[in-house]
Amino acid sequence: MRVTDVEAIPMESAVDSVQMKLGETDQTVGVSPVVVKVHTDTGITGLGETLTYDPTGRDAAFAAEGVTSLARHLEGEDPRDVSQRWSELYQHAKRSGAFKPLSAIDEALWDIVGKDAGKPLYELLGGAAGDVAAYATFPHRKSTEELAEDGAWLADTGFDSMKITVGGGVAEDRERIRTVAAALPEGFRLSMDANTSYGFSEALRLSRTAEELEMEWFEEPIAHTDIEGQAELNRRVDVPIAAYQSHYPHYPAVDHLRANALDVYQPSLYVCGGVTAADRVATLVESFDERFVPHAFGPLVNYAASLHVAVASPACDLIEFAVYDDDADDPGQYVASPYVANQDEFGLEDGTISPPDRPGLGVELDDDVVDELRIE
Structure with missing residues (x-):
């Protein structure tokens, strides 16, 4: 199995009225996700995600560019060798500060491993x-x-x-x-x-x-x-x-x-x-x-x-x-x-919470909604 392409999708915040203490003041921010898709030559696609708090979406777009830049080191590599891929990407991330891109890519690689094995990640x-x-x-x-x-x-x-x-x-x-x-x-x-x-x-x-x-x-x-x-x-x-x-x-x-x-x-x-x-x-x-x-x-x-x-x-x-x-x-x-x-x-049941027993992360995207929220 080899990585053929990595896609980074910055999106508008799907929730409103998020307030965080930034510095000395409370500020209203967004939760703008960046969904990452790591595509392979076997047809398996891994999903990962990072996020930013800029309600304008500019930071999400910037993070997506970071994913694209870091992901060039993945092309042609076997995504199932996650520890090796992480170590290689970390050498670049620690110099550029690209830890959000590294995080999203790593999640996607683990999603691929789970889907390939037919087992949930845990x-x-x-x-x-x-x-x-x-x-x-x-x-x-x-x-x-x-x-x-x-x-x-x-x-x-x-x-x-x-x-x-x-x-x-x-x-x-x-x-x-x-x-x-x-x-x-x-x-x-x-x-x-x-x-x-x-x-x-x-x-x-x-x-x-x-x-x-x-x-x-x-x-x-x-x-x-x-x-x-x-x-x-x-x-x-x-x-x-x-x-x-x-x-x-x-x-x-x-x-x-x-x-x-x-x-x-x-x-x-x-x-x-x-x-x-x-x-x-x-x-x-x-x-x-x-x-x-x-x-x-x-x-x-x-x-x-x-x-x-x-x-x-x-x-x-x-x-x-x-x-x-x-x-x-x-x-x-x-x-x-x-x-x-x-x-x-993904919800609380009898006081506890657990991931679904689907392979990988267990997440299925609605691509129509992704397109609606996508920041071009």
Whole structure:
């Protein structure tokens, strides 16, 4: 089997009102996917995906060009030798910063391997290690009052945990997490994400309140590059410290683990280096008896890849699930990727989530919708 062509398709965001903290302000952004198709001489086509947050689609188009540039090194190669292909592409990606293209291509190669073997990807990664639940996150910033009401709604459809954003100041955040925690159903877990908003002393003060509330974790409390600061915070507080969504590929995990900087490791498959890098993070994390919880905010091809890695890791019992529709009867139903024909197969069931038992990633595209969203 040989690679004959690699196609990168930048698309408009299929969801609205996504809000993220960028710098000091909350900004409305998009979730613009770049779907990658790796074609072979046997007729098997592998799917992968990365994403950008630029609502104009310009960043998606730029990422697609990066895929095209990196993919020229794949032409004529056997896509099933994924480890070798990853190592070769990494040599180019680390010099150009093309980790999003590398991630999408790697996912597509694993999809080919699964389709060629006639097996779902998680079986090729060692099989299912156990049940994986999903915790709810919201792609739009919500008021404290809204979040306090959401716990019962989420619990009714199978969720037993959710993550909320913080970063508005210690006093404000203390009130926010106390109010939300008090309103949650019994046994419902709560975590928070500061998106690196705080310095060490502020994060330490807020962590004390998180300890009192027995929160699930405190995500990115300080700069993700401050390994020593994370390690000191982790040493001084009982609430687990989480991060790694901004790191790539798997090599920085070694430094974090040696320093005991994190309790929860959250690689983002769309930027860390795809399935290959995330699976290696999972193996490293397991060897140190830490927790692996993939950051999986975004569209479904990449989410499917994240889910396969999660299911196959003994260190993972939880994965992120973005709830985009506040009016949905079932917030555990995936709705963010209408260009995926079988997105209804990716949803919460009896409190857990698992990929379909289709070969590869298990994703089937609706090419008509892809064409409608395609950025020319």
